[in-house]
Amino acid sequence: MAKEEQDxxxxxxxxxxxxxxxxxxxxxxxxxxxxxxxxxxxxxxxKKEPKFMLDFxxxxxxxxxxxxxxxxxxxxxxxxxYQDIIYYSTPKQKAKLESxxxxxxxxxxxxxxxxxxxxxxxxxxxxxxxxxMDSSSVKTxxxxxxxxxxxxxxxxxxxxxxxxxxxxxxxxxxVPIQDNFFAALNSAVFSDGSFVYIPKGVRCPMELSTYxxxxxxxxxxxxxxxxxxxxxxxxxxxxxxxxxxxxxxxxHAAIVEIIVKDNAEVKYSTVxxxxxxxxNGKGGIYxxxxxxxxxxxxxxxxxxxxxxxxxxxxxxxxxxILKGDGSSSExxxxxxxxxxxxxxxxxxxxxxxxxxxxxxISKGISAGKSNNSYRGLVKVSKNCEGARNFxxxxxxxxxxxxxxxxxxxxxxxxxxxxVEHEATxxxxxxxxxxxxxxxxxxxxxxxxxxxxxxxxEVINKMPMEFAVEAQKLLQxxxxxxxx
Amino acid sequence: MxxxxxxxxxxxxxxxxxNELLLEGSSDVMNKTRKNAFQDFxxxxxxxxxxxxxxxxxxxxxxxxxxxxxxxxxxxxxxxxEIFQCDVPELDTNMVLLTNGWYYxxxxxLTELPKGVIVCGVQEAAEKYPEIFNAHYGKYAKxxxxxLVALNTALAKDGFFIxxxxxxxxxxxxxxxxxxxSDRDLMATQRNLIVVEENAQAKxxxxxxxxxxxxxxxxxxxxxxxxxxxxxxxxxxxxxxLNSVILNSTYIRQESxxxxxxxxxxxxxxxxxxxxxxxxxxxxCENNTFGMYLMDRDQHVxxxxxxxxxxxxxxxxxxxKGVMDDQASGAFAGRIFVRRDAQQTQAYQSNNNLLLxxxxxxxxxxxxxxxxxxxKCSHGATVGQMDEDALFYLRARGIDEKEARQMLMFAFAHxxxxxxxxxxxxxxxxxxVDKRLRGEISKCNTCAIACNH
Numbered sequence: 055m056a057k058e059e060q061d062x063x064x065x066x067x068x069x070x071x072x073x074x075x076x077x078x079x080x081x082x083x084x085x086x087x088x089x090x091x092x093x094x095x096x097x098x099x100x101k102k103e104p105k106f107m108l109d110f111x112x113x114x115x116x117x118x119x120x121x122x123x124x125x126x127x128x129x130x131x132x133x134x135x136y137q138d139i140i141y142y143s144t145p146k147q148k149a150k151l152e153s154x155x156x157x158x159x160x161x162x163x164x165x166x167x168x169x170x171x172x173x174x175x176x177x178x179x180x181x182x183x184x185x186x187m188d189s190s191s192v193k194t195x196x197x198x199x200x201x202x203x204x205x206x207x208x209x210x211x212x213x214x215x216x217x218x219x220x221x222x223x224x225x226x227x228x229v230p231i232q233d234n235f236f237a238a239l240n241s242a243v244f245s246d247g248s249f250v251y252i253p254k255g256v257r258c259p260m261e262l263s264t265y266x267x268x269x270x271x272x273x274x275x276x277x278x279x280x281x282x283x284x285x286x287x288x289x290x291x292x293x294x295x296x297x298x299x300x301x302x303x304x305x306h307a308a309i310v311e312i313i314v315k316d317n318a319e320v321k322y323s324t325v326x327x328x329x330x331x332x333x334n335g336k337g338g339i340y341x342x343x344x345x346x347x348x349x350x351x352x353x354x355x356x357x358x359x360x361x362x363x364x365x366x367x368x369x370x371x372x373x374x375i376l377k378g379d380g381s382s383s384e385x386x387x388x389x390x391x392x393x394x395x396x397x398x399x400x401x402x403x404x405x406x407x408x409x410x411x412x413x414x415i416s417k418g419i420s421a422g423k424s425n426n427s428y429r430g431l432v433k434v435s436k437n438c439e440g441a442r443n444f445x446x447x448x449x450x451x452x453x454x455x456x457x458x459x460x461x462x463x464x465x466x467x468x469x470x471x472x473v474e475h476e477a478t479x480x481x482x483x484x485x486x487x488x489x490x491x492x493x494x495x496x497x498x499x500x501x502x503x504x505x506x507x508x509x510x511e512v513i514n515k516m517p518m519e520f521a522v523e524a525q526k527l528l529q530x531x532x533x534x535x536x537x
Numbered sequence: 538m539x540x541x542x543x544x545x546x547x548x549x550x551x552x553x554x555x556n557e558l559l560l561e562g563s564s565d566v567m568n569k570t571r572k573n574a575f576q577d578f579x580x581x582x583x584x585x586x587x588x589x590x591x592x593x594x595x596x597x598x599x600x601x602x603x604x605x606x607x608x609x610x611x612x613x614x615x616x617x618x619e620i621f622q623c624d625v626p627e628l629d630t631n632m633v634l635l636t637n638g639w640y641y642x643x644x645x646x647l648t649e650l651p652k653g654v655i656v657c658g659v660q661e662a663a664e665k666y667p668e669i670f671n672a673h674y675g676k677y678a679k680x681x682x683x684x685l686v687a688l689n690t691a692l693a694k695d696g697f698f699i700x701x702x703x704x705x706x707x708x709x710x711x712x713x714x715x716x717x718x719s720d721r722d723l724m725a726t727q728r729n730l731i732v733v734e735e736n737a738q739a740k741x742x743x744x745x746x747x748x749x750x751x752x753x754x755x756x757x758x759x760x761x762x763x764x765x766x767x768x769x770x771x772x773x774x775x776x777x778x779l780n781s782v783i784l785n786s787t788y789i790r791q792e793s794x795x796x797x798x799x800x801x802x803x804x805x806x807x808x809x810x811x812x813x814x815x816x817x818x819x820x821x822c823e824n825n826t827f828g829m830y831l832m833d834r835d836q837h838v839x840x841x842x843x844x845x846x847x848x849x850x851x852x853x854x855x856x857x858k859g860v861m862d863d864q865a866s867g868a869f870a871g872r873i874f875v876r877r878d879a880q881q882t883q884a885y886q887s888n889n890n891l892l893l894x895x896x897x898x899x900x901x902x903x904x905x906x907x908x909x910x911x912x913k914c915s916h917g918a919t920v921g922q923m924d925e926d927a928l929f930y931l932r933a934r935g936i937d938e939k940e941a942r943q944m945l946m947f948a949f950a951h952x953x954x955x956x957x958x959x960x961x962x963x964x965x966x967x968x969x970v971d972k973r974l975r976g977e978i979s980k981c982n983t984c985a986i987a988c989n990h
Contacts, residue, residue: 126589128906436895436896436898437895449905449907451907451909451910451912452910453910454877454878454880454909454910454911455877456908456910457906457907457908458905458907459904459905459906459907460903460904460905460916461902461904462902462903462904462918463900463901463902464899464900464901464902464918464920465898465899465900466890466892466898466899466900466901466920467895467897467898468892468895469892469893469894469895469897469922470895470922471892471920471921472920472921472922473918473919473920473921474917474918474919474921475903475916475917475918475919476915476916476917476918477903477905477915477916477917478914478915479905479907479912479913479914479915480912480913480914481910481911481912
């Protein structure tokens with residue numbers, strides 16, 4: 055195959071535009087730019103929060119002021135003016151909504167465009183959806199059906215009102231406010247998010263899902279998700295995100311906390327497709343997320359699956375603390391960067407309990423002028439017997455202007471631990487493409503085939519409808535590019 | 538416990554007060570580099586754990602000690618050639634001695650070296666061979682990056698200088714023995730320079746020995762330039778007593794078609810930090826970087842390596858293996874850089890560790906930073922214990938457990954030893970490692986380790 059032809063196909067495909075970049079024209083209620091204690095009091099008051107929430111926010115804010123933005127990541131982030139961000143913005147709407155018909159038609163149109171099964175389809179899809187737009191939760195579907203089983207699935211603000219005891223007990227226990235710069239910022243200003251509580255012995259009958267969307271200009275989105283899984287329960291949780299195309303960068307700093315008790319299991323899947331900026335690297339979302347789960351009980355299980363295709367800058371390390379004996383965690387990730395995107399992402403597995411197991415499979419794909427880094431930590435503490443870890447981090451390079459980097463950290467303090475890490479970096483082989491060409495598959499399809507095969511291991515771990523979307527996203531993001 | 542500021546200030550005082558002695562006897566080029574280096578050190582200071590590259594090695598306890606510093610060559614009251622004799626059988630080398638970082642004044646003349654080969658002290662080389670010396674000195678070890686290199690360059694007075702002219706092949710390895718012998722606790726600063734010209738071949742063995750029990754800190758920097766088509770081997774054997782600190786930075790630059798093999802074997806030492814930097818600056822280079830560490834008690838070893846593929850079509854192989862026992866702690870950091878347009882690069886890196894006790898710790902970070910797409914790179918790291926199946930296999934054949942473990946450990950370490958291209962040295966190190974793994978202190982005779990424990 056001629057090189058020019060390959061290049062042409064590469065250009066066509068890698069230059070395809072972001073298809074979620076529309077702005078929804080709805081009125082927003084915001085509180086203006088800037089961050090200080092008054093703003094935090096105002097956010098808290100607007101949300102009619104109990105006092106413990108305000109105290110929590112102020113404590114976090116005071117701590118945040120003493121912190122500096124971390125610089126260790128392999129990212130080039132322009133300085134962020136934290137006073138130039140609107141910390142609270144919510145779609146204006148009337149009283150609480152009872153049925154789907156009450157939802158603002160503009161918002162509904164937005165979600166129709168996104169293809170979220172918010173309507174009747176949701177019954178077919180059997181997915182309960184909580185939608186967070188800018189900062190507020192718009193609508194949680196299927197709430198009643200879940201309540202029958204004792205499952206709580208609602209927006210974080212509602213949970214603060216209705217279940218303050220649970221929030222007080224669990225909030226900030228996995229990601230404390232002092233944890234890192236962005237976690238402290240989120241703890242101070244977070245506006246909404248989702249709360250999930252699965253009672254003892256209940257297997258959540260449907261997949262729970264949240265869609266996040268940043269709509270308004272100049273806003274930052276700071277949501278917080280808290281999932282508590284009691285003994286012997288199970289839940290599969292999905293998270294998706296999009297944002298409109300804008301020239302300036304927007305900030306997204308979220309926290310996810312997951313608590314898994316004895317014999318319980320949580321699956322957490324993410325399809326992250328924030329606006330990545332245009333071809334010249336203008337605009338896009340800064341995605342600084344702290345996700346952490348704790349396998350507190352014996353034989354508990356936590357699985358992370360993520361497909362990361364969006365964001366101008368991604369700084370994200372979903373991690374698991376394996377505290378309960380025999381607990382296990384898996385991390386599956388596909389991170390795609392194109393144009394000027396930068397991603398520094400990976401995971402942390404902290405082995406504390408005996409006979410704990412973790413698996414890390416990370417697949418990075420870089421194209422254009424992007425930089426894609428895997429950064430991970432596997433730590434086996436001194437008194438942790440029989441820990442087992444296997445990590446594999448592969449990188450695929452499409453184009454000669456992009457970078458793929460791997461920064462694994464292995465800290466092992468117990469002789470019974472078995473830890474393996476391996477990584478490879480390569481491009482799609484000309485022989486592989488030639489092989490496909492020979493069999494009548496054109497170059498573009500061949501590359502799609504190879505990339506999909508490469509990412510299959512991860513995509514297979516995702517729930518069905520997510521897997522389909524993830525595969526489509528992969529194709530949009532870079533199918534067909536070869537250097 | 539002194540904090541880092543006090544330590545840095547002490548060095549500033551030393552530099553300012555000892556300035557006259559520092560300048561004395563050194564060439565203008567050395568003194569000019571010295572001044573700049575000190576300015577860099579004032580900015581950087583001794584690296585602390587806040588520095589990502591020194592995350593796993595705390596240097597404060599190593600530096601927090603009243604060391605003596607010799608800014609002038611101290612006459613040795615005995616004949617070191619008599620006291621020290623390398624006892625490796627059949628290892629026929631051209632041997633030179635260094636004492637406390639200085640080129641020994643009464644070294645025997647090396648009569649068997651081919652014509653044009655220079656082996657002497659750095660101070661002497663700066664005076665006698667300025668055109669060679671000035672072209673290379675301070676060119677590869679950058680002082681604005683690492684505080685230890687800046688400190689070394691600021692305080693550097695002497696070390697060894699080896700020059701191999703164009704086309705010369707040295708059959709017999711050159712052996713450099715760094716002796717530490719003092720009646721007081723001592724900090725030694727040693728600065729070495731090795732220049733291998735086009736089509737030349739040389740093998741250098743560097744051994745460390747402590748002759749007295751005092752606490753030693755050695756901060757040494759070695760710069761190496763390997764020109765086109767040259768073949769160069771560097772073997773470093775670290776075997777000092779528990780009360781010593783070895784900070785050893787090596788900077789190797791390779792030109793096209795050159796082939797370099799380095800093998801760093803750490804058998805014993807209190808705290809060891811090896812910084813190993815390689816830059817493949819022209820096409821078609823081959824680099825092999827190997828290392829092995831066997832640590833017990835509360836020894837600490839940290840191998841930090843960086844292989845920089847600056848140009849296309851180069852090959853690098855990196856392999857480090859370690860066995861950790863008792864409360865020993867170890868760290869490995871490997872970083873492979875593949876710069877933009879360094880296409881057709883092949884880079885492989887691997888680090889394997891055996892942990893023998895629950896108090897031993899190993900931290901490893903094998904890293905890849907890749908900015909070119911047509912490359913084949915891989916890295917891997919493992920930490921584990923001995924293979925139970927292999928153990929069972931041996932036991933089933935009537936080998937007792939202790940011996941079986943011994944055999945497996947030895948086999949584990951032998952993979953690295955096998956890479957040595959000097960046969961007698963290979964046998965010798967095999968023997969030292971075998972003894973070491975049996976719990977006997979492996980030592981060359983006349984070594985202070987013998988009487989220390």
